[in-house]
Amino acid sequence: MYKVGEKIVHPLYGAGIIESLEDKEVEGTLQTYYVLQIPVGNLKIMISAAKAETQGIRGIHSGDEVVGIVSGIVDMEIDMPDNWNQRYKENMERIKSGQLSEVSLVYRNLLLRERERGLSTAEKKLMTTAKQIILSELILSKDIDRVEAENLLENIFG
Numbered sequence: 001m002y003k004v005g006e007k008i009v010h011p012l013y014g015a016g017i018i019e020s021l022e023d024k025e026v027e028g029t030l031q032t033y034y035v036l037q038i039p040v041g042n043l044k045i046m047i048s049a050a051k052a053e054t055q056g057i058r059g060i061h062s063g064d065e066v067v068g069i070v071s072g073i074v075d076m077e078i079d080m081p082d083n084w085n086q087r088y089k090e091n092m093e094r095i096k097s098g099q100l101s102e103v104s105l106v107y108r109n110l111l112l113r114e115r116e117r118g119l120s121t122a123e124k125k126l127m128t129t130a131k132q133i134i135l136s137e138l139i140l141s142k143d144i145d146r147v148e149a150e151n152l153l154e155n156i157f158g
Contacts, residue, residue, distance in 0.1 A: 011056040011098030014136030056098030063142035
């Protein structure tokens, strides 16, 4: 179980700091929830402590690990389906995995595709989600602000 003040990552929302633990009665059972404050978008969410592992909640990587993981995918081969529906489905699965390397691949692939051909509205939203997840982990792991994190990400992906 995580503690107040710990930094964790939610697969769909990104990294945040556990602000508090709250007990709530759900269907007659008392359950503990993490109240997670996410810096990107100033979002606050509640996560069931009992279901955290199955939801893909994980601790954040160190700053050097985040930069290493994100930088490591820059030169990887691009393997994206041409069919946008299949591409969207695969990218969504990668994001849901909660793994920074997978989220970084989604961001990199969509960024390159946008530069070449443009993206549909749905894919633009997916790219923004992937970027926010990466930025949130950069911000918390390196203790930097959003502008510094965006500059770092831009330097990695050119």
